[in-house]
Amino acid sequence: MNTDSTPLPKVPKKSVWNNPKFRSLFFQAIVLVATVAFGISIFHNTSVNLETRGIATGFDFLSTTAGFGIIQHFIPYTEESTYGATFLVGLINTIVVSALGIILATILGVIVGIARLSKNWLIAKLAAVYIEIFRNIPLLLQIFFWYFVVLRNLPSPRQSVSFVGGFFLNNRGIYSPSPVTHDGFSYIVWAVILAFVLIFFIKRWADKRQEATGQQFHTFYVSLVILVILPLLAAVATGFPLTWDKPALSGFNFKGGMVIIPEFAALLLSLVIYTASFMAETVRAGIESVAHGQTEAAYALGLRPNSTLRLVILPQALRVIIPPMTSEFLNLTKNSSLATAIAYPDLVAVFAGTTLNQTGQAIEIIAMTMAVYLSISLLISAVMNWYNASVALVER
Amino acid sequence: MNTKSYAIGQIPDMVPPIASVGFIGWFRKNLFSSWVNSVLTLFSLWLLYLTIPPMIDWMLVNANFSGTTKQDCTNTGACWPFVSSHIDQFFYGFYPQAERWRVDITILLLIGLMIPLFIKKFPYKGITAAVALFIYPVVAFFLLVGGSFGLPVVETSLWGGFSLTLVISVVGIVTSLPIGIVLALGRRSNMPTIRSICTVFIELWRGVPLITVLFMSSVMLPLFLPEGVNFDKLLRALIGVSLFAAAYMAEVVRGGLQAIPKGQFEGAMSLGLSYWKTMSFIILPQALKYVIPSIVSTFIGLFKDTTLVLIIGLFDFLGIVQTASTDPKWLGMAVEGYVFTALVYGVFCFAMSQYSQAIERKLDTGHKKR
Numbered sequence: 080m081n082t083d084s085t086p087l088p089k090v091p092k093k094s095v096w097n098n099p100k101f102r103s104l105f106f107q108a109i110v111l112v113a114t115v116a117f118g119i120s121i122f123h124n125t126s127v128n129l130e131t132r133g134i135a136t137g138f139d140f141l142s143t144t145a146g147f148g149i150i151q152h153f154i155p156y157t158e159e160s161t162y163g164a165t166f167l168v169g170l171i172n173t174i175v176v177s178a179l180g181i182i183l184a185t186i187l188g189v190i191v192g193i194a195r196l197s198k199n200w201l202i203a204k205l206a207a208v209y210i211e212i213f214r215n216i217p218l219l220l221q222i223f224f225w226y227f228v229v230l231r232n233l234p235s236p237r238q239s240v241s242f243v244g245g246f247f248l249n250n251r252g253i254y255s256p257s258p259v260t261h262d263g264f265s266y267i268v269w270a271v272i273l274a275f276v277l278i279f280f281i282k283r284w285a286d287k288r289q290e291a292t293g294q295q296f297h298t299f300y301v302s303l304v305i306l307v308i309l310p311l312l313a314a315v316a317t318g319f320p321l322t323w324d325k326p327a328l329s330g331f332n333f334k335g336g337m338v339i340i341p342e343f344a345a346l347l348l349s350l351v352i353y354t355a356s357f358m359a360e361t362v363r364a365g366i367e368s369v370a371h372g373q374t375e376a377a378y379a380l381g382l383r384p385n386s387t388l389r390l391v392i393l394p395q396a397l398r399v400i401i402p403p404m405t406s407e408f409l410n411l412t413k414n415s416s417l418a419t420a421i422a423y424p425d426l427v428a429v430f431a432g433t434t435l436n437q438t439g440q441a442i443e444i445i446a447m448t449m450a451v452y453l454s455i456s457l458l459i460s461a462v463m464n465w466y467n468a469s470v471a472l473v474e475r
Numbered sequence: 476m477n478t479k480s481y482a483i484g485q486i487p488d489m490v491p492p493i494a495s496v497g498f499i500g501w502f503r504k505n506l507f508s509s510w511v512n513s514v515l516t517l518f519s520l521w522l523l524y525l526t527i528p529p530m531i532d533w534m535l536v537n538a539n540f541s542g543t544t545k546q547d548c549t550n551t552g553a554c555w556p557f558v559s560s561h562i563d564q565f566f567y568g569f570y571p572q573a574e575r576w577r578v579d580i581t582i583l584l585l586i587g588l589m590i591p592l593f594i595k596k597f598p599y600k601g602i603t604a605a606v607a608l609f610i611y612p613v614v615a616f617f618l619l620v621g622g623s624f625g626l627p628v629v630e631t632s633l634w635g636g637f638s639l640t641l642v643i644s645v646v647g648i649v650t651s652l653p654i655g656i657v658l659a660l661g662r663r664s665n666m667p668t669i670r671s672i673c674t675v676f677i678e679l680w681r682g683v684p685l686i687t688v689l690f691m692s693s694v695m696l697p698l699f700l701p702e703g704v705n706f707d708k709l710l711r712a713l714i715g716v717s718l719f720a721a722a723y724m725a726e727v728v729r730g731g732l733q734a735i736p737k738g739q740f741e742g743a744m745s746l747g748l749s750y751w752k753t754m755s756f757i758i759l760p761q762a763l764k765y766v767i768p769s770i771v772s773t774f775i776g777l778f779k780d781t782t783l784v785l786i787i788g789l790f791d792f793l794g795i796v797q798t799a800s801t802d803p804k805w806l807g808m809a810v811e812g813y814v815f816t817a818l819v820y821g822v823f824c825f826a827m828s829q830y831s832q833a834i835e836r837k838l839d840t841g842h843k844k845r
Contacts, residue, residue, distance in 0.1 A: 103665065103666050106666060106669070107666045107667070107668040107669060110668060110669055110672065111668050114672060120701075121699045124698070124699055124700060124701050124702070125698045125699055127701075127702060128697070128698045128700075128702065129698065131702065197515075198505070198508060198512070199505065199506060199508070199512045199515055199516060200505035200506060201505075201506055201515075201516050201519050201520070202512075202515055202516070202519060205519055205522075205523075211825065212821065214824075215775075215779075215820065215821045215824035215825050215828075216779075216817045216820055216821055216824075217779040217780070217782040217793065217820055218779070218782075219782040219783060219785070219793060220782060220793055220813060220816055220817055220820065223793070223797065223809075223813060224810075224813050224817075227800075227809050228809055228810050228813060413683070413684035413685075414684065416684040416686045416687065417686065417783070417786075419686060419786060420785075420786055427684070427686055427687060427690070431686075431687060431690050435690075435694065441694040441695050441698060442695060442698065445687065445690060445691050445694065445695055448683075448687050448690075449679075449682075449683045449687050449691070452682060452683045452684055452687065453679070453682040453683060456681075456682040456683075457682070
């Protein structure tokens with residue numbers, strides 16, 4: 080064995096620069112300092128600019144009188160109300176249109192997505208054409224189309240299209256009878272709540288029994304009967320404390336009843352149609368992701384096509400569908416801000432638009448608006464994540 | 476005993492039942508397989524009957540194609556002269572007549588640089604891409620803005636129409652990809668400060684609508700700048716659009732980064748590659764390939780979202796069509812304008828999505844899980 084080896088080369092002294100820990104700390108320090116400096120310079124510039132332009136700061140404007148009316152408000156609002164009330168009205172209008180949009184778009188999207196996979200050639204092709212057309216046209220253009228072309232060109236109130244039951248359609252909106260409640264109506268509400276509680280317990284009992292004995296129970300029909308009978312009994316007992324206030328033509332416009340303003344209808348319609356075309360693709364991809372063997376196995380067990388879809392395919396498809404569906408919900412909510420283009424009084428239109436123009440307090444208003452959308456986004460994400468966790472695959 | 480043999484081929488096959496092959500078979504199988512399907516088929520046919528013939532009637536049969544004024548439209552259908560007499564405005568906006576050749580050259584250059592992307596065996600794709608990404612924007616800037624090389628300045632307030640839409644989307648696409656990649660790498664970094672800054676940035680932009688971003692860039696950005704510095708309206712919108720698109724792009728790229736197996740990082744590290752070399756030679760080429768379809772669909776979204784700039788007062792394609800339809804000489808022509816706009820956007824978006832699918836098929840190396 081050769082023990083006499085050449086001396087090892089001298090290890091060069093380690094530079095502190097080659098120490099990964101030091102380098103990481105160094106870079107982070109640089110980025111942090113740069114970010115803070117950037118923030119400070121923006122803050123400084125802003126305060127100087129605000130001072131030279133004489134723009135007030137702070138949130139005092141929220142309690143001053145706004146002085147403009149809003150065509151759709153779900154809480155009491157007049158021209159004497161404050162900017163704070165304006166903010167709330169806009170926020171509620173945004174939430175109403177987004178929530179309705181999400182529900183309707185999901186229904187339409189699921190239907191079109193399933194239709195896209197239909198064995199019926201014509202239905203499948205029609206669904207594909209629907210998807211390709213509405214997905215590829217900008218949403219704003221669709222909103223303009225529904226608002227300026229369709230709804231604005233409807234007849235004037237005097238020539239409005241009337242439907243059975245006191246519904247009217249004209250260029251001022253869709254008029255429908257509004258419910259007027261009298262004494263004792265609360266009993267009916269309580270009856271409905273009681274019915275839901277009963278149904279909940281019946282379903283639990285039925286599920287337990289089926290798991291223990293295999294005996295099935297017609298939960299659906301029994302629930303339906305309970306849901307109809309209980310409120311009906313309450314209504315009979317209290318003497319039908321609900322009447323309808325029908326809209327009627329007086330002068331140049333309708334009086335009474337409820338009205339859905341054309342801005343709302345146009346926005347909702349285009350949001351639903353546009354978003355549903357994306358959802359349909361999501362649903363299709365989800366269903367296609369379930370291996371065909373699952374369907375075959377279900378058929379081999381003797382399940383009918385409907386039960387197969389409901390009990391085997393959909394639960395597995397949901398896992399794929401829910402994450403992209405969540406982002407579609409978020410998109411719809413954010414897209415509802417396009418309302419400002421047709422003057423539907425949503426948060427952006429009345430708050431980041433009119434209020435900003437009147438007060439000039441850009442920083443506070445834009446920050447508040449962005450904070451609202453951020454919170455709505457986080458809320459929807461949180462709810463959907465919770466739901467996603469509940470349908471996720473339970474592994475060992 | 477019967478000695479007839481039944482070997483294959485001896486006796487001709489029986490003809491299939493007439494109702495299961497050919498035309499009738501196809502109809503039965505695809506349109507009338509059950510009573511539900513029959514009802515659905517008939518219902519859709521009825522729907523088609525209600526919508527398609529009147530549409531064709533309006534768009535083609537009874538439409539007006541020639542003429543220069545509203546009075547020339549005597550037929551009951553669409554009045555296409557509205558589009559043909561405004562076509563220059565729809566394309567160039569208010570760009571001065573004498574300077575429009577500059578827009579033409581800019582767009583022709585862009586098309587020229589794009590063509591090699593569609594030719595499979597073009598040898599200098601890398602060089603073309605580099606020119607398109609780094610040299611072209613500079614050339615386009617000097618051509619469109621002017622002010623040097625003897626070209627008169629054209630104020631950005633005169634820009635408009637489809638060329639403005641192209642400017643906004645191309646700038647958005649070109650800037651959002653690199654910023655998005657940096658943000659995505661930052662979000663996956665080991666350094667907590669950088670990671671949290673990138674995460675907050677991305678989530679902030681993704682959580683708010685583009686309109687509020689545009690509002691912010693048009694009313695808040697001027698307040699952020701030191702006194703005396705002023706950006707013009709288009710540049711402010713461009714900054715807003717780019718940062719917004721970059722946040723979305725970052726999430727797309729992050730998806731690709733997450734799909735890369737850990738062994739790739741370890742392999743690169745064991746070869747002694749530095750962080751940036753690992754990323755640019757090993758990780759990003761694979762990661763970006765994974766997410767090309769998502770990148771293209773982000774681009775399509777961006778292209779459609781450029782219409783929102785009309786809300787802050789820029790006259791993009793939709794904005795200029797909207798303005799033209801309120802022209803007193805052409806009142807009541809909004810439908811023609813919208814249909815034309817929808818057609819243009821539809822064709823572009825559809826083409827982009829087809830291109831993305833083609834590229835996906837081409838790049839499919841067969842490693843995907845089936």
